[in-house]
Amino acid sequence: MIDADLAMQKKLEVKALLELANHNATFAVDPVLKTEGIIELIEEEALDRFALRMKENGGYRQEGGFFVPSPDSVTTDPVAFTAKYVDFGHWQRDLRLSLKYTGDSLRIEQAAWGEEIHPSGGHITFHLTDEKGKELTIAPKKMIGPSLIAVAYVHDGPFSPLLPDHAFPVVSIEEVKH
């Protein structure tokens, strides 16, 4: 019972951390293009802003494709992470993201765009396979503008060998701020 509560707490808190970090990241708008009426994200700056907020709110330090927790953090093992930016030319199309978690990394294997244009924004579907080759379900999301997609995969060892691992994906989508 306590273990299930702990897993739920981790899931909600990692989700909250991703949302807060992604929110901060999407303020990295290109000021020059903005004066021309184009809202475009500077990806590098955005990811820096993302990492900074992960550190401030959750005590996580970025190391390659992982966020490494501090002793106070909500997870015990490094959290695998990847991000994908959907720009103003693509956000009205559907996106099918195939992701693979290998244990050493979380990678986007394929990003396939739909043909159709949806004026109110495209849907994103996720297909994540874990290190054992099992496909995990993530609820589809809808975009309402150019967006930054952040995907994390938590894989914590149990605090007792009798219990199962805590392993689950977490996703955050934030539209670019203007």
Place this chain on the structure above:
Amino acid sequence: MGQLITTIISILVLLCVPAGILQVHTVMQMKSELFDLSYAAAKFVSNHGGMSDTDVLRNVRSFVQTELDGKAYKLADSDITVEIVRTKGADPTLWSHADEFRLSLEMPYPKVINLFAGFEKPLRIERLGTINTMDYDLVGGQAYGY
């Protein structure tokens, strides 16, 4: 006599275990609630901004109060200390677009029994956020010509 004492001690030890589990579990649940509440409150400030420091603090307090009223168990508003400061700001008073803030919520240690004195550090969570509200949304428009 020795047997009796052993029995009494065994019973006491046996009683300590569920009490300890209950205590650990309660703290965990309260911490989860505080995580959740502070996240909701940080989001609230991000989305609404504010006219001034006092305005923001008043709004966050009333937001926290409303959230607590909706919870199953009773945590009084007075139990939770809310602090909020702006860490980065463009306008001297308005809390608006791309300003940053630090929100902290603190509650006393949820004590179930008096057995574990000394662990009673208050639970505290800090959240940093960025505001996503324009000046003209806050001041009604006229002054900025929108």
